Amino acid sequence: MTETLDVTTCVIGAGPVGATLATTLAAAGLPTAVLDRAPLPPMELPDFDGRAYAIARTSQRLLDAAGIWARLPGAPQPIHRILVRDSRPGARPSRLGLDFDAAEVAEGQPFGWMVEARALRLALNAALPGQPKLHAFAPATARVTRRPAGVEVQVEGGPLIRARLVVGAEGRQSPLRAAAGIGVTQWDYGQIGMVGAFAHERPHQGAALEMFLPNGPFAQLPLAGPGHFGTAEMPHASAYVWSERTALARRFLALDDDRFGAELARRLGGHLGRIRPIGRRWSYPLSALWAQRFTDLRLALVGDAAHGIHPIAGQGLNLGFRDVAALAEVVIEAVSAGEDPGTPTVLGRYQARARPDAMLMLGATHALERLFSNNIAPVRLARRLGIAAVNHMPGLKRAFAERAMGVKPGQAGLLGGQGLMRLG
Numbered sequence: 001m002t003e004t005l006d007v008t009t010c011v012i013g014a015g016p017v018g019a020t021l022a023t024t025l026a027a028a029g030l031p032t033a034v035l036d037r038a039p040l041p042p043m044e045l046p047d048f049d050g051r052a053y054a055i056a057r058t059s060q061r062l063l064d065a066a067g068i069w070a071r072l073p074g075a076p077q078p079i080h081r082i083l084v085r086d087s088r089p090g091a092r093p094s095r096l097g098l099d100f101d102a103a104e105v106a107e108g109q110p111f112g113w114m115v116e117a118r119a120l121r122l123a124l125n126a127a128l129p130g131q132p133k134l135h136a137f138a139p140a141t142a143r144v145t146r147r148p149a150g151v152e153v154q155v156e157g158g159p160l161i162r163a164r165l166v167v168g169a170e171g172r173q174s175p176l177r178a179a180a181g182i183g184v185t186q187w188d189y190g191q192i193g194m195v196g197a198f199a200h201e202r203p204h205q206g207a208a209l210e211m212f213l214p215n216g217p218f219a220q221l222p223l224a225g226p227g228h229f230g231t232a233e234m235p236h237a238s239a240y241v242w243s244e245r246t247a248l249a250r251r252f253l254a255l256d257d258d259r260f261g262a263e264l265a266r267r268l269g270g271h272l273g274r275i276r277p278i279g280r281r282w283s284y285p286l287s288a289l290w291a292q293r294f295t296d297l298r299l300a301l302v303g304d305a306a307h308g309i310h311p312i313a314g315q316g317l318n319l320g321f322r323d324v325a326a327l328a329e330v331v332i333e334a335v336s337a338g339e340d341p342g343t344p345t346v347l348g349r350y351q352a353r354a355r356p357d358a359m360l361m362l363g364a365t366h367a368l369e370r371l372f373s374n375n376i377a378p379v380r381l382a383r384r385l386g387i388a389a390v391n392h393m394p395g396l397k398r399a400f401a402e403r404a405m406g407v408k409p410g411q412a413g414l415l416g417g418q419g420l421m422r423l424g
């Protein structure tokens with residue numbers, strides 16, 4: 001006979017967003033299932049792999065409340081300064097720039113932290129089995145049937161999971177979104193995002209550099225260290241996120257490490273001294289994605305299944321964590337009030353909280369990308385002057401800094417650091 005498992009929520013996809021949601025709900029005391037088609041242990045890459053996330057302060061509070069932050073192996077690198085510059089490859093970055101110093105605009109608190117993708121995966125994999133209310137299946141495939149009365153998830157070769165709500169957290173190609181007939185609007189940037197890390201000679205002092213180059217933005221983000229790639233000459237490490245027009249990016253990706261490193265150095269300028277690429281190079285075609293709805297019958301979409309944005313501001317995962325906080329709060333409040341968390345009324349509350357936030361971020365990153373990715377001289381001058389002007393407007397500067405940290409005036413709940421409501 002098929003084993004039956006009754007849970008409040010079944011999350012499909014155990015990427016960073018799905019795994020964080022499942023852990024948060026289970027930590028609040030709600031029976032939860034999570035399933036991924038990929039096995040979890042190999043997601044723990046065996047070594048430093050060069051990919052890292054900029055985690056905003058609000059996301060850190062969510063990860064802390066879910067017990068994930070404490071499980072990170074090693075201390076993440078705090079970001080104390082953010083420097084914004086308009087530049088061209090091989091040229092010195094314009095002196096008309098925007099400098100955010102945490103001591104000045106964030107009461108000395110870091111703007112965020114750089115967390116290696118591998119470290120976050122290790123913490124998530126450690127948190128998943130640590131929850132008595134959480135059932136994780138991976139690798140696993142399942143058939144999902146949604147009905148007005150509830151959801152059934154038949155795990156192949158495993159139990160029948162009965163849930164009040166199923167969550168699509170399977171990333172950009174979300175099969176649950178497609179099965180629900182939720183259309184998407186997509187925008188191809190004609191760029192490839194190249195991602196990786198490099199060791200360098202001089203310390204980064206916790207500073208992140210965002211440079212707007214004619215073909216796309218280039219970011220240098222401070223890392224805690226180069227691991228075993230470190231040498232006496234180059235004991236420091238940073239990550240790069242380099243967006244470049246597709247045809248050019250393909251040419252750069254085909255270069256050997258020395259020549260690729262020279263191209264990185266041309267864009268960086270000399271402030272970090274000599275540099276050397278370390279770990280693997282990763283590349284992603286860049287596009288924006290917007291789901292027409294975040295909900296359907298007993299279904300909620302979170303993370304990249306609901307929206308995908310340009311990495312220009314390093315906010316994609318942070319936006320997914322905002323969905324997690326919104327959905328977790330709505331579901332926990334509903335259950336504590338004796339409501340069924342899968343009803344259209346409750347799901348409507350989630351959509352009302354998450355969608356305007358995501359729309360704002362999608363719009364802002366899209367506008368930034370369009371404004372800065374062109375090389376027309378008057379536009380270049382205007383934006384340099386604009387950047388420099390903002391640098392002298394403390395109120396506006398603080399507003400930008402708060403956006404980078406994810407903080408909004410009066411921010412409450414999980415993102416505001418109020419911790420998790422625990423039921424039962």
Ligand SMILES: Cc1cc2nc3c(=O)[nH]c(=O)nc-3n(C[C@H](O)[C@H](O)[C@H](O)COP(=O)(O)OP(=O)(O)OC[C@H]3O[C@@H](n4cnc5c(N)ncnc54)[C@H](O)[C@@H]3O)c2cc1C
Pocket residue numbers: 012013014015016017018035036037038052053054055141169170171172175193194195241284302303304305311314315316317318319320
């Ligand atoms: C170049 C680049 C740089 C970036 N840098 C940053 C940054 O600095 N900061 C930041 O906040 N964000 C960044 N992002 C965005 C970030 O990587 C994504 O927003 C994030 O990975 C989305 O997480 P997710 O869990 O929603 O989806 P995913 O990471 O795509 O995870 C989806 C999961 O679902 C599983 N799955 C898929 N299909 C199925 C199925 N049918 N059944 C079961 N499981 C399934 C997959 O195996 C996977 O585990 C960057 C993105 C790019 C492209």
